[in-house]
Amino acid sequence: MHTRRHALGLLASAVPFALVSPALAQVADNMSRTTAYAFSFPGLDGGDIRLVANSGKPILIVNTASLCGYTPQYTGLQELWTRYGPRGLLIVGVPANDFGGQEPGGAAEIIKTAHDGYHVGFPLAAKTVVKGPNAHPFYKWAALQRPAEQPRWNFHKYLVGRDGTIKGGFATAMEPTDPRIIAAIEKELAGE
Numbered sequence: 518m519h520t521r522r523h524a525l526g527l528l529a530s531a532v533p534f535a536l537v538s539p540a541l542a543q544v545a546d547n548m549s550r551t552t553a554y555a556f557s558f559p560g561l562d563g564g565d566i567r568l569v570a571n572s573g574k575p576i577l578i579v580n581t582a583s584l585c586g587y588t589p590q591y592t593g594l595q596e597l598w599t600r601y602g603p604r605g606l607l608i609v610g611v612p613a614n615d616f617g618g619q620e621p622g623g624a625a626e627i628i629k630t631a632h633d634g635y636h637v638g639f640p641l642a643a644k645t646v647v648k649g650p651n652a653h654p655f656y657k658w659a660a661l662q663r664p665a666e667q668p669r670w671n672f673h674k675y676l677v678g679r680d681g682t683i684k685g686g687f688a689t690a691m692e693p694t695d696p697r698i699i700a701a702i703e704k705e706l707a708g709e
Contacts, residue, residue, distance in 0.1 A: 553682070579672060581631070582612065584619040584621070587689055588635075595638060663675075676698070684701060
């Protein structure tokens with residue numbers, strides 16, 4: 518009996534994923550064809566931040582936190598917003614408490630940090646889960662698109678291109694005004 522189970526296990530591991538679980542393969546295939554424009558975030562101050570409203574333009578999506586050593590990156594994000602927002606760049610800050618419990622407060626505390634502390638003018642989502650099984654659908658989709666570039670801490674940046682696909686994932690430690698991020702944004706704004 519043990520050898521039969523072993524043989525069946527080996528056979529199952531050799532069968533392509535799509536044959537083992539067609540339903541899961543279909544979900545993965547549909548998610549791979551989906552663009553970022555299919556998603557929206559509840560806004561911190563109400564309403565929805567619908568990414569489709571920025572269709573054809575680049576979007577920088579950043580998971581943020583108020584009590585993080587990287588929170589001063591709000592300054593660089595605001596600089597990008599001031600410089601490139603009028604040219605079509607949308608920046609969405611996505612407050613999350615997933616890393617180190619560094620976004621423990623509610624909307625009032627998030628607003629106090631972002632607006633009062635850093636004078637943020639770009640849209641902020643309501644506090645959102647960005648990792649794990651309860652992650653926001655955008656982050657689940659992004660994980661399928663760029664498995665090696667998932668957020669590992671606060672202030673991870675995804676650049677969504679004009680076609681709605683992810684053009685780059687930028688690690689936490691990379692400042693928003695890093696020349697590599699600026700070059701990627703300018704390339705998308707130019708339609709290259």
